[in-house]
Amino acid sequence: MARCLAFMLLVLISSLISTVGLPVEPPAELLQLGDVAGGGRLSVDASDVREASRDFGGLARAEPVAVFQPRGAGDVAALVRAAYGSARGFRVSARGHGHSISGQAQAPGGVVVDMSHGPGAAARAGARALPAYSSALGGHYVDVWGGELWVDVLNWTLSHGGLAPRSWTDYLYLSVGGTLSNAGISGQAFHHGPQISNVYELDVVTGKGEVVTCSEAQNPDLFFGALGGLGQFGIITRARIALERAPQRVRWIRALYSNFAEFTADQERLISLGAGGRRFDYVEGFVVAAEGLINNWRSSFFSPQNPVKLSSLKHHSGVLYCLEVTKNYDEDDAESVDQDVDALLGELNFLPGTVFTTDLPYVDFLDRVHKAELKLRAKGMWEVPHPWLNLFVPASRIADFDRGVFRGILGGRTAGAGGPILIYPMNKHKWDPRSSVVTPDEEVFYLVAFLRSAVPGAPESLEALSRQNQRILDFCAEAGIGAKQYLPNHKARHEWAEHFGGARWERFARLKAEFDPRAILAAGQGIFPPPALVSDS
Numbered sequence: 001m002a003r004c005l006a007f008m009l010l011v012l013i014s015s016l017i018s019t020v021g022l023p024v025e026p027p028a029e030l031l032q033l034g035d036v037a038g039g040g041r042l043s044v045d046a047s048d049v050r051e052a053s054r055d056f057g058g059l060a061r062a063e064p065v066a067v068f069q070p071r072g073a074g075d076v077a078a079l080v081r082a083a084y085g086s087a088r089g090f091r092v093s094a095r096g097h098g099h100s101i102s103g104q105a106q107a108p109g110g111v112v113v114d115m116s117h118g119p120g121a122a123a124r125a126g127a128r129a130l131p132a133y134s135s136a137l138g139g140h141y142v143d144v145w146g147g148e149l150w151v152d153v154l155n156w157t158l159s160h161g162g163l164a165p166r167s168w169t170d171y172l173y174l175s176v177g178g179t180l181s182n183a184g185i186s187g188q189a190f191h192h193g194p195q196i197s198n199v200y201e202l203d204v205v206t207g208k209g210e211v212v213t214c215s216e217a218q219n220p221d222l223f224f225g226a227l228g229g230l231g232q233f234g235i236i237t238r239a240r241i242a243l244e245r246a247p248q249r250v251r252w253i254r255a256l257y258s259n260f261a262e263f264t265a266d267q268e269r270l271i272s273l274g275a276g277g278r279r280f281d282y283v284e285g286f287v288v289a290a291e292g293l294i295n296n297w298r299s300s301f302f303s304p305q306n307p308v309k310l311s312s313l314k315h316h317s318g319v320l321y322c323l324e325v326t327k328n329y330d331e332d333d334a335e336s337v338d339q340d341v342d343a344l345l346g347e348l349n350f351l352p353g354t355v356f357t358t359d360l361p362y363v364d365f366l367d368r369v370h371k372a373e374l375k376l377r378a379k380g381m382w383e384v385p386h387p388w389l390n391l392f393v394p395a396s397r398i399a400d401f402d403r404g405v406f407r408g409i410l411g412g413r414t415a416g417a418g419g420p421i422l423i424y425p426m427n428k429h430k431w432d433p434r435s436s437v438v439t440p441d442e443e444v445f446y447l448v449a450f451l452r453s454a455v456p457g458a459p460e461s462l463e464a465l466s467r468q469n470q471r472i473l474d475f476c477a478e479a480g481i482g483a484k485q486y487l488p489n490h491k492a493r494h495e496w497a498e499h500f501g502g503a504r505w506e507r508f509a510r511l512k513a514e515f516d517p518r519a520i521l522a523a524g525q526g527i528f529p530p531p532a533l534v535s536d537s
């Protein structure tokens with residue numbers, strides 16, 4: 001009965017939106033909806049609407065008419081069915097944790113589904129699915145709600161069997177559905193692949209409002225389409241995540257290079273080491289100015305316990321490159337970890353005397369960026385605009401990229417970049433070619449991430465940083481670098497077609513027509529023309 005009521009109310013909303021058109025002030029009928037017993041809640045509270053209108057990037061702002069707070073997949077399906085069945089359709093966007101840069105989770109004039117609600121909330125009260133073992137899959141897994149944050153997944157699986165997901169992002173306060181709609185990458189990706197390579201099964205609410213279970217064997221088009229699919233084919237309401245036994249501790253090492261070719265040769269050698277022998281568990285790196293050596297998010301390493309007294313660096317000016325690696329271990333293996341680390345480091349060509357080591361619990365390592373977040377929040381520097389640019393660059397052109405961008409456009413000064421610049425390679429064979437994510441056509445490619453903050457009053461203004469992004473993109477295009485945007489942000493249809501490339505674009509458009517024929521979902525990505533704005537009517 002309650003479900004029926006919820007559905008009828010949703011149909012009412014959809015007909016209001018589609019036939020009458022909502023004025024700026026929501027009509028009384030909409031305001032009266034309030035809580036729907038046993039189902040989702042449609043909120044028009046100013047604070048909910050305001051929150052759903054913004055994101056981490058702070059560059060785009062678009063108001064939905066309402067924010068939907070589901071209690072489960074059935075509620076999400078009812079909302080999408082209402083949008084699909086309405087005369088004109090209306091936009092529906094899932095919002096994970098709002099960590100997009102350019103409005104990708106927004107639904108101008110439509111409804112934002114706040115995925116932080118859902119069974120995740122009930123699960124926090126004790127009804128969450130336990131990790132399980134599958135002999136068919138050959139390992140452990142856990143089923144989680146699509147709006148769950150990775151940090152909560154980690155805490156849950158650790159406390160139930162000492163298990164943890166295998167593949168990560170650097171920051172854990174991102175939602176499962178949000179990162180699976182992109183790829184989800186960090187320094188483990190060279191070995192485990194991105195997060196989308198570590199999922200066994202999904203429940204997806206398609207743009208027709210159907211809840212479809214999919215996997216490699218069952219509805220594979222939807223499964224692989226949704227992985228890296230930028231939310232275009234459905235809303236992920238459940239994901240079956242692969243788990244491994246969690247190590248207890250991490251040896252975390254950084255070492256500096258002045259020679260880019262040596263830096264990338266060492267990174268590429270490290271990611272080529274196979275599972276059987278000695279290898280690091282995480283390989284990343286970043287670009288750093290010799291005169292600074294401290295960058296705002298990652299400075300804790302070069303702390304009073306680890307002072308930067310690098311006499312070997314006094315002749316260096318301009319850009320340095322910092323390799324960042326880790327070795328996981330259990331307390332029982334503490335002795336052998338030293339031998340493994342020494343042997344691996346012994347083959348690398350970093351600058352003598354520039355190795356910094358720290359040792360910490362595994363969870364603290366995984367959650368490292370959160371500490372920086374808290375510091376930035378305390379200074380009011382988390383809420384500033386973030387004109388980030390993330391690129392995948394083929395390994396064969398990474399030296400050209402260094403010359404043209406780090407030494408060229410940035411002029412050897414990372415200070416002008418407005419934040420950290422990450423650079424690390426990955427192995428393409430760990431990425432399933434059937435997924436929707438786009439990567440360069442080479443076995444090894446790099447993530448280069450410009451994690452910029454436009455702090456008011458700083459010389460690196462939003463305009464200056466955005467201009468620099470455009471210069472980098474122009475350089476890549478003119479030099480034929482073959483780079484692809486990660487967390488892509490394109491404006492025109494032909495840019496999206498070029499981003500995906502011939503056959504992949506055709507497939508993407510075909511899946512859109514099949515699973516979201518009215519282009520209701522994730523219109524904030526700006527890929528397919530969405531239903532007209534309510535106010536257009």
Ligand code: FAD
Binds near residue numbers: 176179
């Ligand atoms: P949102 O921004 O809310 O949504 C992103 C897109 O996915 C939107 O189009 C939305 O409609 C869609 N979506 C959301 N939930 C669902 C769902 N359940 N089903 C279908 N579609 C959905 N990325 C990495 O890969 N590695 C990193 O190390 C990394 N670090 C980051 C650190 C910070 C501080 C920030 C802000 C971002 C970082 N990211 C990283 C980027 C992150 O992966 C993206 O922002 C991603 O969008 C996840 O954020 P979110 O969960 O808040 O999703």
